[in-house]
Amino acid sequence: METSVFITFIVLSAVLLSLLGLFLVKGRPLSPGKRLKEFPETRDADDLPPGAPDEPDGATLVADRPEGTPTDLDVEAPEAPAETVLDTPEAAETRLARLRARLVKSNNIFSKSLLALLSQDEIDDDVWDEIEEILLSADLGADSTFELVDTLRERVKVEGSKDPARVKAILREELIELVDPEFDRSLAVDVSGRPAVVMVVGVNGVGKTTTVGKLARVMVAKDKDVLLGAADTFRAAAAEQLTTWGSRVGVPTVFSDVEGADPASVAFEAVDKATELEADVVMVDTAGRLQNKANLMDELGKVKRVIEKKSQVDEVLLVLDATTGQNGLSQAKIFSEVVDVSGIVLTKLDGTARGGIVVAIQKQLGVPVKLIGLGEGPDDLAPFDTESFVDALLEE
Template structure:
């Protein structure tokens, strides 16, 4: 009996072992175990003289090359090229042909009339009309015609050459060949000369200021510009451009600021920088004469606390003719004008305006603008001007 029970126990144990094996077999889902991962192979060692292959890892830290950090590319600063203007000497001679083309009608018209065999009253009326049309003005025209009539009677018969000589002498007399047209721009020891530029907006005042700086720098002077026309932002920007082109320092203030303060700072800067000349561009508003007088008077008084105002240049547009004379008279009442800069004389302007403006104001034309170019401002030379009118 005991032997029988022992056999049954052995059978039960074998059955349990078989059942456990089957359970493990079905739980694995029939999946096989993943293959063992092989360790990575070491990179091949290059032979002597052979460059390592791409992707090879250099184990020697001493031979490892670390690329430098990249730096941001800074934008290139473009410095404007400083121009060297030509000297003032001979400028008007170089521009004579341009002047002759625009003013030949006046000279040739007068020469044709004076060269006639017989000069009757009608001819003299034509001469007078020609002069008035050329903006000479009524007063100077009558004086000129009277003098010409007297000299023609004394001379008697006239050749074309004699008529030309006669007219040339009379034009030079009326223009004032003996007037002092020197620009007072010599420094006073350690203090620079000061030029105050005045005129109505639109006459070329700021442009004339910039061109005058070129004239003086071409003659070897060191120039500081003062942008005291603070009521027009474009005026300060325009003057800055002129200054940058020739290396002249520009002193400017806030838009709508005090013009006298800017003028004072410009003179102070000129003294500090040991400049030869300070040129101050002023506002040109003509809303009320009282306001203009107060403003320009204040600018001049403030400047004179540090330096002397050597020149007060009035800029006139020659194309406005006799209309510009009224503007000139207003400014003459405000400040003591020492000279006139006549712009746009190469266009539709009449050359006679030089005679009339000098006669009315009693001050000489010192500068003339004969074109739109940067170097078309020239010291006025009466003989060159008259010869251009009459032609060769």
């Protein structure tokens, strides 16, 4: 009897365990009636893994993109390994103070010559002629030079002072008035609901790509989320150069692997990607072009128009080489007509004593100088400040 009961117990236990096994998979209960889905042992290379989205991440294109859009745009997302430390850009507010010594050095002759002439016991017509020559050689421009000289003559005559400190103060006041502190020199990058769009344009060789990279550092220093668009598709190294600049501060870059791809499409895709990523600012680098080449200038206009199908363009920054002096004025005028330039970036200002080009450009275009480049270092791009600039011109 006991043996029969024991056998019955063993059989019932086995049945219960079998039933329990039907309801347990790796320790997790299944809902009644649910079956395990069988997956094949292998997948074709094109199969998406279970749970993957229908489209891969990245700069994918849709059917309503601008005609001629390349199909292999990519985003270089600079996710550095854990051991890699990203650069920490210098705060924008401190740059001009640090770089002022360079500007002082390059304009030393300008200030010494003017102050020496204006401090003489007797300032006759010959002296005023010399003053005019110095101002003209500083690329101040004829109209501004004659206006400044006339004002200085009147004030020196009325005040009758030969004290160098007072003469310097008069000259400083008049130069500040010429440079015009009333311009709005801020960058229009504080917009709501979408990324601010900045286009950077200019002739060949002025350093546009480098300027975009340096400006990205300025934006990062201001805690902005930035995306770069490599719309210079004709210079082989441009996209790589821009990507390198961005990766140093953790900024992604949209580019095309197709040499000579439509720059307007790359620019459009960069703005679209920035919108998707909810970036604060997207900056579009464009190819250098001579201002007297109508077809190239028309292409630049197309880039802006295509971007505007997606978003307003908030800033068009024209990069000018300060060492070109008055030649830069004709460039600025044509570019402004084609893409409505909103601000000037003046590079290589530390390599010339022609600081007057700031006045000449602003007077002719009615567009402010917003940034100045004073060296080759990664943080040698600074917001322009009128009083600091004039003080550097006159510092001995």
